Amino acid sequence: MFGSLRVRNYRLYASGQVVSLVGVWMQRVAQDWLVLELSDGSPVALGIAAALQFAPILFLSLWAGVLADRMDKRRLLLVLEVGLGLCALTLGLLDVLGVAELWHVYLLCLLLGAVAAIETPVRQSFVVEMVGRNQLTNAVALNSMTFNLARMVGPAVAGGLIIVVGTGWVFLLNAMTFVGVIAGLLLMRPAELHRGDPVPREKGQLREGLRYVRGRGDLVILLFLVFFVSTFGLNFHVTLAVLARNTFGGDADAYGLLSTLMAVGTLAGATLAARRSAKGKPKPGLLIIGALAFGALEIVAGLMPSLWLTGALLIPVGIAMMTFTTTANSTVQLAVTPAMRGRVMGLYMLVFLGGNPVGGPVMGWLAEHFTARAPLVVGGAVSIVAALVGGVVLARRGGLTLPSYRLGLRRRARL
Numbered sequence: 001m002f003g004s005l006r007v008r009n010y011r012l013y014a015s016g017q018v019v020s021l022v023g024v025w026m027q028r029v030a031q032d033w034l035v036l037e038l039s040d041g042s043p044v045a046l047g048i049a050a051a052l053q054f055a056p057i058l059f060l061s062l063w064a065g066v067l068a069d070r071m072d073k074r075r076l077l078l079v080l081e082v083g084l085g086l087c088a089l090t091l092g093l094l095d096v097l098g099v100a101e102l103w104h105v106y107l108l109c110l111l112l113g114a115v116a117a118i119e120t121p122v123r124q125s126f127v128v129e130m131v132g133r134n135q136l137t138n139a140v141a142l143n144s145m146t147f148n149l150a151r152m153v154g155p156a157v158a159g160g161l162i163i164v165v166g167t168g169w170v171f172l173l174n175a176m177t178f179v180g181v182i183a184g185l186l187l188m189r190p191a192e193l194h195r196g197d198p199v200p201r202e203k204g205q206l207r208e209g210l211r212y213v214r215g216r217g218d219l220v221i222l223l224f225l226v227f228f229v230s231t232f233g234l235n236f237h238v239t240l241a242v243l244a245r246n247t248f249g250g251d252a253d254a255y256g257l258l259s260t261l262m263a264v265g266t267l268a269g270a271t272l273a274a275r276r277s278a279k280g281k282p283k284p285g286l287l288i289i290g291a292l293a294f295g296a297l298e299i300v301a302g303l304m305p306s307l308w309l310t311g312a313l314l315i316p317v318g319i320a321m322m323t324f325t326t327t328a329n330s331t332v333q334l335a336v337t338p339a340m341r342g343r344v345m346g347l348y349m350l351v352f353l354g355g356n357p358v359g360g361p362v363m364g365w366l367a368e369h370f371t372a373r374a375p376l377v378v379g380g381a382v383s384i385v386a387a388l389v390g391g392v393v394l395a396r397r398g399g400l401t402l403p404s405y406r407l408g409l410r411r412r413a414r415l
Contacts, residue, residue: 002274004139009188010130016184017146020081023177025154026161027088029259030170031105032241033162033252034095038102043242043372045102047364052106053113054356057349060117065125065346066205067118069339073126074193078185080119085178087112092171100168120353121346128333128341132194137330144270144326148318152263159256209343212336219335219344221393222287223351226328228386229291231355233298233379234321235363236262242364242372248307261311265318272319273326287331288391290324295383302376328352 004010032046039045067076091108094100131139161170213219240262244255297320301313329348336344363375 004135012184016181019180021150022154023174026158027174029155029158030167034167043364043367047360050360053109056114056117061350064118064121065343068122068125068342083115089175095168125342125345129193140330141274148266155256155259159253162252225390227351229383231359233383239375247372262314265315269319269322287327291387294320295380298380302373
């Protein structure tokens, strides 16, 4: 279950990520709350902030994949992590000094999104260099565990800190946490990395990567499913804050509670994914099952009448979500050749996150003109339809294999 942690370089990376990602989740909660305060609780403003933060992915993610194939990923990550820390530091200083305005937050969301649009594909494709192909599925699952452990701790801490010291100090604390991941990258042993030959600089490499994916029907179907589920289903950065404040009349601690309960589910889902990694490559059927379960549970969560019932449903929602996302990530990375991994992961992250500039405002509009529950119900329905379409196409291609599970019952052989 924890096989990748035997690799020294990955241990350094994972430990640094634990520290940094706690700060990142603290900032997400504080940023959402600051936007709501500066906009008098407008869901549309929250959707705009999310759109600005994810919009750079549309323009930079594919080129980031090209850079990942050409350059030393560890050195590139060092520069990018410094940039992310400076964005958090700037927003924190503006807020603490009492001069932060809504347009400041919008601008820094855009800058943060630009750096993250480059950093994410590079970081994703760097995992296999740390652990090798045999441990890749396990490392992806452990990354999800790290991410969701931070997701469980960060919002809870942020909810309390916002009440005690305000959002500005949360941003400053996040800036300090980037020291952990930067130190981990600096302490790595480059000679122990599983590096392939760098791709020489040539014209048309981006188009080459797109042609490669277009010729792989299995990847096209996977990316189709990921786009619709992530764009319309994974809208919790918009909906949870609005649910906590506008529907249930809660404060920042109520938003932190919902985010933490969601994180409990995603951490459990990532743990199960790590256990499954010992059984080999993930099966396409697990991807379809995860998407269907996620959509159905999201609809039910959106219909719950109270804060605590909604939070309780977010736990199985998180489990289903992580089953889907970890299976998709592992499947893509194991299915491509090393020379194309950076470009394919750039396209994957474009599909996974690039729909947020569309989904964020749409979900904000639904929450403002109907109810804060509407984005969850609509997002769940879209996820179910996309899973059914993807499952039918895979079945017709003969590529749909459903996972089998042992129930612990002994079968008696009949002679």
